[in-house]
Amino acid sequence: MHTAVKIAPRYSNPVIYVLDASRSVPVVASLLDPNQKDEFAQDIAEEYEEMRQEYYDGLEEKRLLSLQAARNKAFKINWQMSPPAQKPAFIGTKLFDNYPLEKLLDRIDWNPFFQVFQLRGRYPNRGFPKIFDDETVGAEAKRLFDDAQTMVKQILKNNSLTARAVVGFYPANSVGDDIQIYEDETRSTAVKTFFGLRQQNEKESDEPYYCLSDFIAPRETGLPDYLGIFAASAGFGADELSNKYRDDQDDYSSIMVKAIADRFAEALAEKLHEDIRKEYWGYAPDEELTAADLFAVKYHGIRPAPGYPSQPDHTEKLAMWDLGDIAKQSGITLTESLAMEPGASVSALVFGHRESKYFAVGKIDKDQ
Structure with a gap:
């Protein structure tokens, strides 16, 4: 919302918010692809315009108390x-x-890890480990998790x-x-x-x-x-x-x-x-x-x-x-x-x- 309201309107080129830096890869790939860039940027622009309108409509409805x-x-x-x-x-x-x-190791919350790779299960298979049972992304999520466990072992072994x-x-x-x-x-x-x-x-x-x-x-x-x-x-x-x-x-x-x-x-x-x-x-x-x-x-x-x-x-x-x-x-x-x-x-x-x-x-x- 902050990007849509405060930042994007100040730039002529696309400005796109990503939740985490590691999620920027598919966004950058879309911007670099001449076959996707224009449509991708237009979709974002339209989404941000709707968000701005929603934000300004909300301001009219909300009242702020004085600080005192x-x-x-x-x-x-x-x-x-x-x-x-x-x-x-x-x-x-x-x-x-x-x-x-x-x-x-037993304190790790793996849910955000799958979100980095844009894998989300649908109800009732949202979240870890239920995501493995999801018909659409379950197999890919399990493969990703197994790869992560292999990498964790390597990280621990090699410090x-x-x-x-x-x-x-x-x-x-x-x-x-x-x-x-x-x-x-x-x-x-x-x-x-x-x-x-x-x-x-x-x-x-x-x-x-x-x-x-x-x-x-x-x-x-x-x-x-x-x-x-x-x-x-x-x-x-x-x-x-x-x-x-x-x-x-x-x-x-x-x-x-x-x-x-x-x-x-x-x-x-x-x-x-x-x-x-x-x-x-x-x-x-x-x-x-x-x-x-x-x-x-x-x-x-x-x-x-x-x-x-x-x-x-x-x-x-x-x-x-x-x-x-x-x-x-x-x-x-x-x-x-x-x-x-x-x-x-x-x-x-x-x-x-x-x-x-x-x-x-x-x-x-x-x-x-």
Whole structure:
């Protein structure tokens, strides 16, 4: 939608959104094929025009509350009855270098992997492993999965990919819509501020208007609270291996390497978050959840990522990277547009309160 509304109208040539870089191959192939380019570009242009019209029609229907009105209807936690999570096991950062990929194998969510190759089962055979039973794509999905397992074994045998992560915890309190990070437990000196965005789209129900700062104890309560961060990557070595396959004219394997690295990175994020809940922060030491429970977000606490619905501002990564010295410690860097390098990387803020929840900020007004 953002591409259709904000970007495409500013260019005379085709502008096409792809969900993931690894899916760009068929799009580029269509654009380079003189027999397909014009029709393909026209189809996209017509689709984007319909999306723009839908977007502008929606604007007429939606009302935005003023920022002050939204703040007046903010989510309120009774901090005396439901205090912040306990103090983490350490304050500051911890580096996980050369994290064993073998520990992540049972954490991999394979569903997005098939989407990279544009394989989708139809109901009731959507998702992994039901996709193997689909009449249309089942056989191809099984072959793809088997090839991926072979490549995973090769990666593990040859140590082709390296996983690395940084986890950090810091004294924190909310001040209005923002979250202040303090130098030490005296909380007298703020060293960083994470700027929250509050929902403003008018709601028909009595549901509150959320902001991430709602889940951190306000400074005026006098209660000590904490904020966690992490950055994780399983992409070290992925570009080199992918380029090797590409140089050998093996585009299939070149794409698969990056898709597998992405799966390992997401699995590492899942594992780190579990270890945070059970050990490093330790607010859920007795948690026992299945893989399905984890994918269904049945755990306490949340890990919203900058650039995603609960915190759509990518610039918050700058505060994270500076606070945790992430680039120097881990080698995970930020580009000018604040994308993470290596590409197979994940980062997030970590909130421990049991009432914290994911939400979408949505559209905001100029007063915010």
